[in-house]
Amino acid sequence: xxxxxxxxxxxxxxxxDAGAPRGGALRGGALRWWISDVLVLTQRSLARIVRExxxxxxxxxxPIVFVLLFAYVFGSAIAIPGGGSYREYLIxxxxxxxxxxxxxxxxxxxxxxxxxxLIDRFRSLPMSRAAVLAGRTVADLLxxxxxxxxxxxxxxxxxxxxxxxxxxxLAAFGLALLFGYAFTWAGxxxxxxxxxxxxxQQLGFILFLPLTFISNAFVPTQGMPGWLQAxxxxxxxxxxxxxxxxxxxxPDPAAAVQVWPMQHPILTVLLWSAALLLxxxxxxxxxxxxxxxx
Amino acid sequence: MADIPAxxxxxxxxxxxxxxxxxxxxxxxxxGSILGLLGPNGAGKTTAVRVLTTLLRPDAGQARILGADxxxxxxxxxxxxxxxxxxxxxxxxxxxxxxxxMIGQLGRLSHRQARQRADELLERFDLTGAAGRAVKTYSGGxxxxxxxxxxxxxxxxxxxxxxxxxxxxxxxxxxMWEIIRELAGAGATLLLTTQYLDEADQLADQIAxxxxxxxxxxxxxxxxxxxxxxxxxxxxxxxxxxxAAAAAVVTAYAAGPVSALASSPGGGxxxxxxxxxxxxxxxxxxxxxxDAAGVPVTSxxxxxxxLDDVFLTLTGSLAVDPQPAPGPxxxxxxGGAA
Numbered sequence: 342x343x344x345x346x347x348x349x350x351x352x353x354x355x356x357x358d359a360g361a362p363r364g365g366a367l368r369g370g371a372l373r374w375w376i377s378d379v380l381v382l383t384q385r386s387l388a389r390i391v392r393e394x395x396x397x398x399x400x401x402x403x404p405i406v407f408v409l410l411f412a413y414v415f416g417s418a419i420a421i422p423g424g425g426s427y428r429e430y431l432i433x434x435x436x437x438x439x440x441x442x443x444x445x446x447x448x449x450x451x452x453x454x455x456x457x458x459l460i461d462r463f464r465s466l467p468m469s470r471a472a473v474l475a476g477r478t479v480a481d482l483l484x485x486x487x488x489x490x491x492x493x494x495x496x497x498x499x500x501x502x503x504x505x506x507x508x509x510x511l512a513a514f515g516l517a518l519l520f521g522y523a524f525t526w527a528g529x530x531x532x533x534x535x536x537x538x539x540x541x542q543q544l545g546f547i548l549f550l551p552l553t554f555i556s557n558a559f560v561p562t563q564g565m566p567g568w569l570q571a572x573x574x575x576x577x578x579x580x581x582x583x584x585x586x587x588x589x590x591x592p593d594p595a596a597a598v599q600v601w602p603m604q605h606p607i608l609t610v611l612l613w614s615a616a617l618l619l620x621x622x623x624x625x626x627x628x629x630x631x632x633x634x635x
Numbered sequence: 636m637a638d639i640p641a642x643x644x645x646x647x648x649x650x651x652x653x654x655x656x657x658x659x660x661x662x663x664x665x666x667g668s669i670l671g672l673l674g675p676n677g678a679g680k681t682t683a684v685r686v687l688t689t690l691l692r693p694d695a696g697q698a699r700i701l702g703a704d705x706x707x708x709x710x711x712x713x714x715x716x717x718x719x720x721x722x723x724x725x726x727x728x729x730x731x732x733x734x735x736x737m738i739g740q741l742g743r744l745s746h747r748q749a750r751q752r753a754d755e756l757l758e759r760f761d762l763t764g765a766a767g768r769a770v771k772t773y774s775g776g777x778x779x780x781x782x783x784x785x786x787x788x789x790x791x792x793x794x795x796x797x798x799x800x801x802x803x804x805x806x807x808x809x810x811m812w813e814i815i816r817e818l819a820g821a822g823a824t825l826l827l828t829t830q831y832l833d834e835a836d837q838l839a840d841q842i843a844x845x846x847x848x849x850x851x852x853x854x855x856x857x858x859x860x861x862x863x864x865x866x867x868x869x870x871x872x873x874x875x876x877x878x879a880a881a882a883a884v885v886t887a888y889a890a891g892p893v894s895a896l897a898s899s900p901g902g903g904x905x906x907x908x909x910x911x912x913x914x915x916x917x918x919x920x921x922x923x924x925x926d927a928a929g930v931p932v933t934s935x936x937x938x939x940x941x942l943d944d945v946f947l948t949l950t951g952s953l954a955v956d957p958q959p960a961p962g963p964x965x966x967x968x969x970g971g972a973a
Contacts, residue, residue: 389726465689
């Protein structure tokens with residue numbers, strides 16, 4: 342049995358690596374290959390963005406529209422309990438929405454992938470199974486980071502300012518991206534369960550819209566009916582917005598809300614992120630395996 | 636080592652809901668040879684390929700690639716195989732070159748090796764000019780070639796080609812045939828599925844005819860053709876013509892039983908068909924004889940045995956139902972989407 346059999350070079354030329362058994366590389370360095378697979382697939386997702394930059398609209402145009410809409414239209418009618426600028430209040434909430442808002446996109450991309458033959462190709466290769474999902478989520482994390490920068494830039498343009506130091510600012514962005522990455526895995530699960538990109542798009546929107554609006558992201562919860570306040574105050578996006586506002590030194594009326602997550606927003610976001618990752622990442626991998634093995 | 640079959644399957648079975656896609660398949664393919672898996676849509680060809688390439692788990696039975704079990708040692712199997720499915724498994728948004736490099740790297744080549752190999756394959760498959768273009772701009776034939784190149788990038792020892800020429804124009808088809816022959820000549824083991832008897836005949840060392848999830852005949856193309864018989868002579872008569880007289884005339888030229896139908900499926904006149912052992916001049920002779928017997932003829936054709944003839948001979952029923960039953964057709968659809 343020869344290990345290398347297909348000379349597809351013309352005229353008898355053979356590649357320098359001819360004869361190298363490719364199975365040999367599998368032994369040892371499993372982690373190195375896993376990282377390599379994830380990077381290759383991340384690169385693939387990013388290459389698509391370079392070809393079709395309009396796929397970035399949900400982290401570029403959309404947050405700009407939302408910020409302008411809320412800052413100039415709705416914001417004029419929203420009073421911040423305890424006082425302060427609504428525009429400064431807005432950005433902490435917008436950051437969470439802009440970042441978590443990519444999750445439906447994750448679902449759509451994965452449903453699309455699963456419906457093409459490309460996933461079969463991946464599965465017939467000696468690569469890591471989980472790398473397909475990891476590569477997608479890492480690429481989405483990078484687009485989330487871009488989204489965060491866009492929100493910050495448009496915020497600065499409308500008068501949002503950070504009143505703390507660089508460490509707190511970085512902590513706020515880090516916290517938002519950590520939560521965003523964990524949340525992406527929920528989108529990945531959705532992508533494994535649904536059959537069509539359209540369904541993923543619509544269901545993602547239906548689930549995501551109440552999640553962002555029944556929170557303190559845009560409006561302080563103090564004015565909501567009591568039962569809705571309870572939901573909003575326990576919504577992880579409220580904790581994320583409160584944590585960011587606290588770290589930026591922006592108006593944070595949630596600090597006056599006597600509910601545990603609002604009293605400990607940073608810890609709440611960390612716990613939520615860990616819980617989302619622990620539940621949805623293994624679930625997504627499980628669903629991926631099951632779906633593809635039938 | 637040299638004695639292990641490259642592909643081996645025993646009693647492979649797979650069910651999708653109510654459909655038994657594979658009902659106990661046995662295969663053995665010697666290293667360096669080509670097996671043609673011949674069968675109609677829904678026969679279970681794609682399901683068999685998916686099981687052999689670790690994409691599907693069989694309900695029963697075993698399969699080994701170069702001695703490695705496709706379930707228990709799936710990881711090792713994947714280091715030996717290349718797969719070209721029915722639908723080009725490529726990223727439409729990447730360039731041809733980027734696709735190959737990506738698949739090479741995922742197939743455990745270093746970036747440098749993958750790049751070098753991609754360029755070799757692009758040149759070999761006449762895609763160098765299109766290498767920098769997104770795959771979604773490629774024609775059907777170019778996609779197939781790139782897809783095949785992608786499955787070769789890791790230098791697989793065993794290559795699976797699922798209907799590699801379906802949907803290709805004749806020129807692309809002959810290019811594909813040439814490539815397949817070259818691969819086989821270089822010592823690779825190939826399993827290719829096809830719906831075309833001539834394709835299996837042209838390319839394969841061994842043919843397994845598969846129907847309703849079972850191998851119903853297996854052997855060398857010559858053996859199989861000997862069982863299926865010779866060329867077919869088919870006549871259509873003017874409506875109302877004397878079918879019995881025509882059949883009597885044709886019998887003199889036939890190598891086997893002559894069949895007569897009172898009317899053509901399309902609403903035409905009676906049909907007469909028979910196997911004949913020679914080609915030269917036979918249509919002229921038959922038409923003259925029929926003319927002499929006073930039987931008017933609408934058309935006469937001489938054709939090679941088709942997949943239908945194979946199935947007619949082996950199973951007594953037509954391979955492709957004019958109105959496909961939902962069951963078998965579903966088997967491949969489910970197999971592809973699952």
